[in-house]
Amino acid sequence: MTTPPSGRGVRPAPGVPALRLSGVVKRFGSLAAVDGLDLEVPRGTVLGLLGPNGAGKSTTMRMLTGQSLATEGRIAILGHEIPAESKWARARMGVVPQHDNLDEELTVEQNLRMFSYLYRVPRRGRREAVARAMRLAQLQDRGDTVVDDLSGGMRRRLLIVRALLHRPELLLMDEPTVGLDPQVRQELWSLIDALRSEGATVLMSTHYIEEAERLSDEVALMAAGRIVERGVPSELVAKYAGRTVAEFTTGEEGVAGLEHLLHRDGFATRRTGTTVSALRAEEIPDPLLARLGTPHRRAGNLEDVFVALTGENVE
Ligand SMILES: Nc1ncnc2c1ncn2[C@@H]1O[C@H](COP(=O)(O)OP(=O)(O)O)[C@@H](O)[C@H]1O
Numbered sequence: 001m002t003t004p005p006s007g008r009g010v011r012p013a014p015g016v017p018a019l020r021l022s023g024v025v026k027r028f029g030s031l032a033a034v035d036g037l038d039l040e041v042p043r044g045t046v047l048g049l050l051g052p053n054g055a056g057k058s059t060t061m062r063m064l065t066g067q068s069l070a071t072e073g074r075i076a077i078l079g080h081e082i083p084a085e086s087k088w089a090r091a092r093m094g095v096v097p098q099h100d101n102l103d104e105e106l107t108v109e110q111n112l113r114m115f116s117y118l119y120r121v122p123r124r125g126r127r128e129a130v131a132r133a134m135r136l137a138q139l140q141d142r143g144d145t146v147v148d149d150l151s152g153g154m155r156r157r158l159l160i161v162r163a164l165l166h167r168p169e170l171l172l173m174d175e176p177t178v179g180l181d182p183q184v185r186q187e188l189w190s191l192i193d194a195l196r197s198e199g200a201t202v203l204m205s206t207h208y209i210e211e212a213e214r215l216s217d218e219v220a221l222m223a224a225g226r227i228v229e230r231g232v233p234s235e236l237v238a239k240y241a242g243r244t245v246a247e248f249t250t251g252e253e254g255v256a257g258l259e260h261l262l263h264r265d266g267f268a269t270r271r272t273g274t275t276v277s278a279l280r281a282e283e284i285p286d287p288l289l290a291r292l293g294t295p296h297r298r299a300g301n302l303e304d305v306f307v308a309l310t311g312e313n314v315e
C-alpha cells in the first residue's frame with residue numbers, strides 16, 4: 001500500500017468525527033453479534049459504550065482496531081476508512097487491551113521505552129514521552145520498579161499510559177476496569193478524568209453503570225448488537241427514570257398487584273426480588289401512592305434507563 005486517498009499526515013477537516021460507524025454488522029454464523037450499528041463520536045468527548053455481557057461491545061472494539069472485519073457497513077476512524085486505511089488510523093490511536101500484556105520482567109521505564117519505539121515516537125521526543133506517561137500514571141517514582149513488583153492498580157495505570165506515548169487523538173479501551181477491586185477502579189477513574197481534561201477522545205466499553213455515569217460525556221446503550229439509545233447520562237436518566245425512583249417492597253404475592261397498578265397508570269417498573277421499583281416516581285399521584293404503600297425513594301440511574309428501554313439489566 002502506498003498513500004491513502006486522504007494522504008499521510010493530512011489532518012481531516014475539523015468536522016470529521018473521531019469515529020463513525022454506519023450500518024455495521026458482524027455475523028458469526030447465524031448470530032449477528034453486531035447488528036446494524038450506527039455511531040458517531042465527536043472529537044474531544046468521552047463516550048461510554050454501556051451494555052451487558054454479550055451485547056457486542058468487544059466485537060465492535062475488535063473491528064475498530066482492525067483485529068476483526070465487519071461483515072457489512074462502513075467504519076471510519078479520524079476520517080480513515082477501516083480496514084483499507086487501518087495502518088494510518090492505528091498510528092493516530094491508542095488501544096488499551098482488556099488483558100494486561102506488560103512485560104513483567106522489565107521495569108516501568110523499560111516497558112514504556114520499548115513501546116515508544118513501536119509507536120515510532122521520534123527519537124528526540126522519546127525521553128519526554130516516557131516521563132510524561134509516568135507522571136500521568138503517577139508512577140514517576142517507580143521508573144526502576146520491575147512490573148512484577150507493581151500493585152494491580154499501578155499495572156493497569158501503566159497499561160493505559162503506554163497507549164498514550166504517541167499522543168494518540170483517539171483512545172480505545174475495552175472494559176478497562178473489569179476484574180479490578182473498587183479501590184483500584186477509583187484510581188483509574190482519576191486517570192481517565194485527567195485524559196478527558198487534556199481533550200482526548202475516548203471510546204470506552206463497560207458494563208459498570210457507575211463507571212459509565214461518572215466518566216462519560218455521553219453514553220451509548222448497547223443491547224443485542226444495537227445501540228438502543230444515546231445521550232448525556234443525566235439527560236437520559238431525566239428522560240426515562242425521572243427525578244426519583246420509588247421502591248416498594250412487598251411479599252411475593254404482592255408483586256403482581258403492585259406492577260398492575262403502576263402499569264395501568266403508565267409507570268414503567270423494574271423488579272428486583274420482591275421489590276418493585278417505579279420510575280418517574282415524582283409523578284405518581286397521591287391516591288395511587290396511598291394504594292401502593294410507603295416507598296423507599298432514591299435517585300434514578302442509568303440502570304433504570306437500561307431496564308426501561310430493554311427490560312434487561314446491565315450489571
Ligand atoms: N469469535 C466469535 N465466534 C462466535 N461468536 C462470538 C465470537 N465473538 C463473540 N461472539 C458472540 O457475539 C456476542 C457478542 O460478544 P461480545 O462482543 O464479546 O460482547 P460483549 O463484549 O458486549 O460482552 C456474544 O453472543 C458472543 O458469544
Ligand SMILES: [Mg+2]
Pocket residue numbers: 057058059175
Ligand atoms: Mg467484552
